[in-house]
Every structure is written in C-alpha cells, then in structure tokens.
Amino acid sequence: MASSSSSTFALSSSSTLLDSKAPRQSASPSSTVPLPTLPSPPAPSTQIRPWKSTAYCRRIARNVMAMATGEVPAEVATVEMAELPEIIKKVQEAWDKVDDKYAVSSLAVSGFVALWASAGVVSAIDRLPLIPGLLELVGIGYTGWFAYKNLIFRPDREALLQKLRETYNEIIGSS
Structure with missing residues (x-):
C-alpha cells in the first residue's frame, strides 16, 4: 500500500523553509553569467x-x-x-x-556485378557459426598438400613451372 503524506511548508518573512530544507536561491540579475558569443561562420570559398x-x-x-x-x-x-x-x-x-566497345563495357559491368555478388556470398558464409573455421582448415590442408606435392622437390617444382609456362602461352598465344 502506498501511503501519502502531505507536508506543509511555511515561509517566514526571511524566505526560509521551516522543514529543514535549504532555501531556494533566486537568481538576481547581477549574478548571471553571460554566454560567450560565437564567431561568425566562415564564408564559402566561392x-x-x-x-x-x-x-x-x-x-x-x-x-x-x-x-x-x-x-x-x-x-x-x-x-x-x-x-x-x-x-x-x-x-x-x-x-x-577495341572494335566492340559495347561488349567490352558489358563484360566489365558484369564482372563488377559478379565480384560484388561473390563478396556478398563470402560475407554471408562468414556469418555462419562453424563454416568459416572449417573452410580455414580446408584451406590450410590444401596449401600443405600443394606445397608437399609441388614445391618441396626439385623435379616437381620444374614440372609445375613448365605447366605454368604452357598455360600462359596457351592463354596469351605466344611461344
């Protein structure tokens, strides 16, 4: 139950409260502090x-x-x-x-859209609880396997470099 109590305040001629609270000070015009004025805004450069x-x-x-x-x-x-x-x-x-500028422009725009979409897919997969850790382990495992299979021994390195040169020449078309 809530009890309501009313207290009465009596003011004396000296403006003090009788129920032991500090009197409220009234602000006199001489005690006000003026606010500093703000500088005018700079004019635009134009x-x-x-x-x-x-x-x-x-x-x-x-x-x-x-x-x-x-x-x-x-x-x-x-x-x-x-x-x-x-x-x-x-x-x-x-x-x-370039002869067909329309086709090249379309290809560039579609490449940008594909890159943007793939970034969205990667960020969506990254938000899943266990998938990013699992994919990181798969990447580390594949990197280790690739290094063991192609980079440690000299004949394997030479075969990899030869394969890269063949692929490069096949794409570029020069020998």
Missing part, C-alpha cells in the same frame, strides 16, 4: 574568390565550344598529355583499339 570559379567555368565553356566545332584547344591537348600517367595512356590506347 564567395571569397568568385573570379577563380568564374574563370574556370569560362575556360570549360570555351573548351566545350571548341570541341563542338571539331577543333581541340591547344591548352587542353598539352595539359592532357603532360598530366596523364603512362598506365592511363596505355589504357586509352587499348580502348581506342
């Missing part, structure tokens, strides 16, 4: 230097207009060739040699 973004946009628009007419601006051609690493140049040359 407002500080609008001429840079405007010049950049004008340069892009000029290059687009030049390319639409069929001419390549000299500054674009020199900048592109000077800044590109060698690997990107090789990739661009290989892409220019």
Whole structure:
C-alpha cells in the first residue's frame, strides 16, 4: 500500500523553509553569467574568390565550344598529355583499339556485378557459426598438400613451372 503524506511548508518573512530544507536561491540579475558569443561562420570559398570559379567555368565553356566545332584547344591537348600517367595512356590506347566497345563495357559491368555478388556470398558464409573455421582448415590442408606435392622437390617444382609456362602461352598465344 502506498501511503501519502502531505507536508506543509511555511515561509517566514526571511524566505526560509521551516522543514529543514535549504532555501531556494533566486537568481538576481547581477549574478548571471553571460554566454560567450560565437564567431561568425566562415564564408564559402566561392564567395571569397568568385573570379577563380568564374574563370574556370569560362575556360570549360570555351573548351566545350571548341570541341563542338571539331577543333581541340591547344591548352587542353598539352595539359592532357603532360598530366596523364603512362598506365592511363596505355589504357586509352587499348580502348581506342577495341572494335566492340559495347561488349567490352558489358563484360566489365558484369564482372563488377559478379565480384560484388561473390563478396556478398563470402560475407554471408562468414556469418555462419562453424563454416568459416572449417573452410580455414580446408584451406590450410590444401596449401600443405600443394606445397608437399609441388614445391618441396626439385623435379616437381620444374614440372609445375613448365605447366605454368604452357598455360600462359596457351592463354596469351605466344611461344
């Protein structure tokens, strides 16, 4: 059972409580502490230097207009060739040699989707309770067997290297 008790408070002329609790202090205007003012937020970089973004946009628009007419601006051609690493140049040359770009693009997208799906399958298997440990043991066992069978003795190593060279030449097509 809950008992309810009521206590009465009486205030005297000096604003103190009679039931032995500390009096509540009222805040006077002189005892308030002002909060520090926050600094104004920094202006965005486009407002500080609008001429840079405007010049950049004008340069892009000029290059687009030049390319639409069929001419390549000299500054674009020199900048592109000077800044590109060698690997990107090789990739661009290989892409220019491709006849069926649609098929290559489709193959690349499907490869990316397959890689993404296989990562999802692996992560789903990894969440199962006993399977990751079992697969790890299988991997360790197969690695040990492969090393014993192909890497320990010299004739086995030479046979493995010969097989790898044959497979490489079969894929590449050179001898």
